Amino acid sequence: MAIHGGGGKRQAPPVDLCITGAALGLPGVDGVFSDDNVGRMLRGDVFIRPVPEELRRQMVEKNITRLLKTEGGEGRFEYIQSTADVIKLAARSEEFDIVRDFGFPEDRLAALDRVTKLAIGAGIDALRDAGIPLVMRYKTTTKGTKLPDRWVLPDDIRDDTGVLFTSAFPGYDSYAEIMADFYQDRERRNRLAELETLRAGSGAGEALSGELDRRIAALKKEIEEKTYHFDRRFLFRVLSMGHSQFAEYIGARGPNTSTNGACSSGTQALGIASDWIRTGRCRRVIVISADDITSDNLFGWFGSGFLASGSAATGEVVEEEAIPFDRRRHGLIVGMGASALVLESADSARERGIRPICQVLGTVVANSAFHGSRLDVNHIRHVMDKLISQVEAEHGIDRYQIAPETVFVSHETYTPARGGSASAEVFALRHCYGSATDRILIANTKGATGHPMAVGFEDVVSAKILETGIVPPVPNFKEVDPELGYLNLSKGGAYPVRYILRLAAGFGSQISITMMRWVATPDGRRPAPGALGYATRIENAAAWTGWLKRLSGYEAPEVEVVKRTLRVRDQGPTAYRENGNGNGNAQVAAAPVVPAAPAQAAPSAQAAPSALAAPAAPAGDSVRDRVMAIIAEKTGYPTDMLDDDLDLEADLGIDTVKQAEMFAAIRA
Template identity: 40%
Template sequence: MDAVQSALLGAAAAAALTALTGNTNAQRARKAAIAETLQQPKAQEKAKVDEGPPENVGILALEPYFPSTYLEQSELEAHNGVSAGKYTIGLGQAQMSLCTDNEDPTSMGLTVLTSLLKKYDIKGSEIGRLEIGTETLTDKSKSLKTSLLRALGNPNVEGATNLNACYGGTAAFLNCVNYCANPCNKGKKAICVIVDIAAYARGAARPTSGSGAVAVLVGEDSWLKFGGVKASWTEDVWDFYKADHEVEYPQVDGKVSQECYFRSLRGCYEGFRKEYEARTSKLFAYSSPAYWVFHAPYNKLVRKSFSRLQYYDDPAAPWCAGLDIEGRDYDKLAQKRVEKDFNKKMGKGLEVSRRIGNTYAASVFMGLCGVVEGEDLKADKELAVFSYGSGSIATMYNLVVRETDGDRFTLVKCRERMKLKERLETRVKVGAEELDLALDCREIMHSNPKGYSPLYPTASLWEGTYFLQGIDDKFRRSYSVKKGPVEVHGGALATAMVKRLVKEKNEGKVEREETKVEEGFIPITGVAVGLPGFEDPFSADNIDKLLSGQNMIHPISGSLLASMLEKNVYQLKTTPSGREKIKITSEEMTLKLAAKINDFDATKFGVPKSLVGTMDLAASVGVACGLNAMKNAGLLKGGNGGWELEEGMRDDTGVIYITSFPGLDATVDEVMRFLQSKTVGAAGSERLVEALRSKFLRASAQGKLSDEDEASFARLRARAREEIEDEVRDGSVYEFDRKFLFKVLCLGNSQLAQVAKCRGPNCQVNTACSGTTTGLSIASDWIRLGRCKRVVVIAGDSASSDALLPFIGNGFVALGAATTKASVDEGARPFNPSRSGMIVGSGGVGIVLESASVATPRSAPILAHLIHSQFSNSAYHGAAMSSPHIASELTRFLADVEKLHGITKEEIAQHGVYYAHETSTNSSPTASCSYNEITALRSVFGSDLLSRMLITNTKGFTGHSMGVSFEDAACCSGLKQQKVPPVANLNEIDKHLGDIKLSEGGDYAHRYSLRLGAGFGSQVAWALYGR
């Protein structure tokens, strides 16, 4: 940092202090610091240098981007049924880049800008201006520049989006040049990002589609400096425009547009020639520049245009005497005369556009990339650039090659780092039919962007490419970065879902995807969870905690550990000598981790205090989740402080309560209180009196006591009874809970109904650990059968409570199914070869399902849809899973999904997330929960599809909450937010599981969530959710 910079920084700091405190001392200090610094000889000399204008401003670096897939124009000719050569000769195009619905101008801009910054190690603080050139708008107000700033990490950056058809890139570039040439900005660099997606409706113009982006770094000491000569031509014409905001395609008058192009070229050329000759005192002709770069909608237009320059130089030349410049004879002769010059001066620049197609505003900059890549550019070589944008605006300007003073940005480095030829050659070719499918798919997105999730998978994208994650209900777009290499299988890009939805759109069967709701999808309108491991089980950010994978598992207390060990537990293990009973005698042999839910005040959820006393912990958690979910769904607007349904909804609202241990928490607590009263407490005084009397009787020779002794013992008894009554009154001795029957008979389903006034169908379901998924399936059946219009499915379990863990936890210890690890990172390892067993958890879930007939009219907040569900039993074993039966049930399930809803397993694999039941049990490599699941999935989906489907799991951070399925809640909320929980402690995958893709968490574009619920007693439940 030099002295002047130090002074200015000091001044800035002092100014900030003054603004905050009004301290005039800071002002004086600031002035003194500047004066003292500027008096130094070196500082004065430096200041004089800095006063000079920036020199040799121009291009420091170029970075192009185009999609990783392309099609051959010759194959498109055959596909469209036109004559061979119509596109390859008639348009002069060879290939076309293909852009699907998972890329847009923002994603491409982020990709190319991030790549530029990374390749040249550019810091955001070096950039003072960021300009955008595009005509592919995703917002009519918000500048694309604001979305790209995330890559710079510097908010102090000028610039905005420039819009005028294909001219926006040139406007952005010239703005950057002017910025860097301004002495006020000396030392700063600028970047212009030019990006466009050229898309046309079916017809003659569609073969001129294409897409791409270029990032241009502008600054001093450039190797391709701005020459300073330029001329422009503007008109008010309607040759190409996009006034219809309902479609992505332009209105085009091809004939008028070509005429405007020629007219603008002549106007710019003649103005440029005049300016050039005035500035340099040299004659200028079309042959003067070493290279030309033209805006290239298609190659044939550029070839025609270039041939006209010789006419503009000398309209009276003998060779063209009597020829009409607009005629075919002129074209043939003129192109033949300049063919050698055309190939020499324009060939390399046009090669890129011939292979990727029209890139609108980025076209001339793609041409510059081609020249840099393919030509031997020597110092002082001159390039002339012609840029045209319909409407119309055109500019011609010159660039000059030079040797740089520094070595950070050079021509050689630019050529090496672009790797343009290599990137063109490593693209993946797809069939010509993919063009219509991709553009029709973009039509679906463009016509109904609200709540849109891209249909195309990201497998075809290059690693490091930004892609469109989704568009939320407020039209806000989110983006993620592709991880992993390109995967395109068999040259097919469009998935079965794309083909199906495009077919339905073209046949007019489905105008909007939401109409599928009426065909059987059940809207999910409310979700809530009660989480273990946190001080407040019902924090407002619970869903975010669940989706981000925050840990909820902690070591259990010493007293609870002691209670575990006193239960005289044995494990039955197979040894070489046979089966052996091994007693659990030490802390090392038992579980030490659990996910425990804390107590909470249920009255905050509208539960009357009198009713709270009739609830055990599991029921109270489930009821609170149900009330929260109903509140989130916008259903509770009645009495009791807004915790009741309005009268018109009560008879149509059902409740299903899921728990694995109904009333057991209350039962164990009651029994333990009684047993403790028999061994400790005030009740022991009366027993001691009776024991003492018995001892006196045995010692008496007559076998009886004297009247005096009997009277004394009577007084002792009376005194003991008084103590007992006192202790009963203050609650320190056992008294049977008169509300016990309510706790074991009136469970969460009836209690939620009582609080919220739900008078519809009502029941409790227990299918062990598949309970929530089974309950949701029953609820959807109720709605489809017309039994009610909405169902609140609640689940609550407290297996890790102080009352139940010594019994439930020891049950899993006895089976060898619980981990005995002491740390969370060692004990919670789903899919890991070192996984060692499950971790007992607790918690609650509330999910509201509604009929579309009532959800849609009231504009309910739809999070997701339950597309299809199914539950059954393997009739196999009390604890083990039957992989063959699970696979057969999944086959049946997926067949029904395709038959009823037209969704194939290929679509689910490519656009879905699988929420695994995985409990981390691992008795052997081929006898574990995850092995059974993955084996079943692979037998149904096949290895190829399974390797593409993202797999996640929540039990690694929530513990196993028994009948409470946090996975179902995450399915719904994850689809809404387009996020997926991470697999906990993911550092290695069990090789016996094969090639699987496990979630690292965060943003993930998906349309489906597939869920398996498996429970003790061979219970199996499947559910498919969709956006």
């Protein structure tokens, strides 16, 4: 069931929807992605750290006039002249390497923005959690031989798998980096011209002339080492293309687009994905989201933006700044991250023998048409009430009866009380549940992660709360806000939760709400955060094995995890998977050793083959041997798989750009 704008019609016939996979990329975590990320979130780890001094100075340099809001709602302006008055806390990223950690092709890396890389990582992790593996695709060459192409979704599910990418600031990091490189290069050249003019026209003495010569030489060397060259992949890096770039990487050919609902984007995307499946556009959607305005390239700008708006906290003690629902709340803390969900029709999950994590009972995507940054309390409570009423009617539940088993996963950003999210959310809850509101458990993640912008941390955490029965604590709460009254805030740990009500809000009056229900295990027990994964949810082993056989074409398929990617272990080409058709009469070339890290444990998994070293150029002066060595290095195929008559583009996948690079290497 989906609602749009508060006035949409119910879909008929209804399609049961479920979440089968979820993943998180967190700030402050080595590599951003880790198998312990869900556990970190559920136990309430805090990821907020001090902002480096250099980034604080960048905000001061912006000449910010800041809006300050008083408790009474009045405002005044303050000119910022010192790092004492800027943002001092943020949840920032540690090093992230998608090539090292996920095996992403290095030659395609330059076309990706940082946000896209993060979203792709989350999507691969979510597919693994859902138990949806990639398979090695083979292609038939113009000579009739078969060559391994790449790891993609199986043919059976490629056309009915959609991708929805959401980010508030896609491409911005690359754009800022490119602009900075260009203007720094131009500045160096302008300085050089000034110094050379000064040197030529001055009647300076020997000492000054020598100093000018030294500076000119140093600038020339710097220009030579850091010369700016326009990147032909500029458009791919700065456009919002995470949806198409991820789809290309995994071979998903279903519906594909990006959205930007500001800070409601993750939940909004889940609602849109639900509509895609209910209207028959596809059977599953991978919803990927990422943002990072805390990077070295962006923090000075976006930190300044939140600072100028009066919505950012400026203290340096986390326990006094990250205070959701507390009377003292006075400003948000910015963060970063990535998340992904795999949403499927219940029939699709059942065919795979997989028990879903949870059922999506209903979604709403709306806009209050009210204000750029404030929330319309009356409209939000109306939208929430309509969603809950329709879920009650469609699923035969009663909101008051399920209140003790319900967790409200809040948007709360701990911005100033007047016009902030806490008031709107709590008032909506009290309108919808009355006195039963006090029996609903309230959770919040931004007190631990800061505000990750469009990233759907809460949507993933909602699913994992239902899967584990563990609810993260609301941190640093000390003082009750009289306007909000008593709230049943989570203290962390296990709770008897069966339902989730999730609300997200964003700049521009964006509102999105979802309601979910736990899909119970046969024995009613829940796995611990450290024991999650699709293997614990294989409910019909025969259906699971049969599905793997169909999608792989192997009689005895085995799965493996290589560089965080779930795959069906390659056993060579089959007619079933060759070029997506049934041509099984071609001569089969020996398959190369798959470059891979050691495989992690997985059901029926075997260790991945060891990595194949890049071939060195053969000894001797043979032009052919040297050319073959370069082609082997560019394509990854061993030289014994190559043939003089193979077409560079049609057979070996070397497009015109790569051909130009390769010919340049040959000429060199």
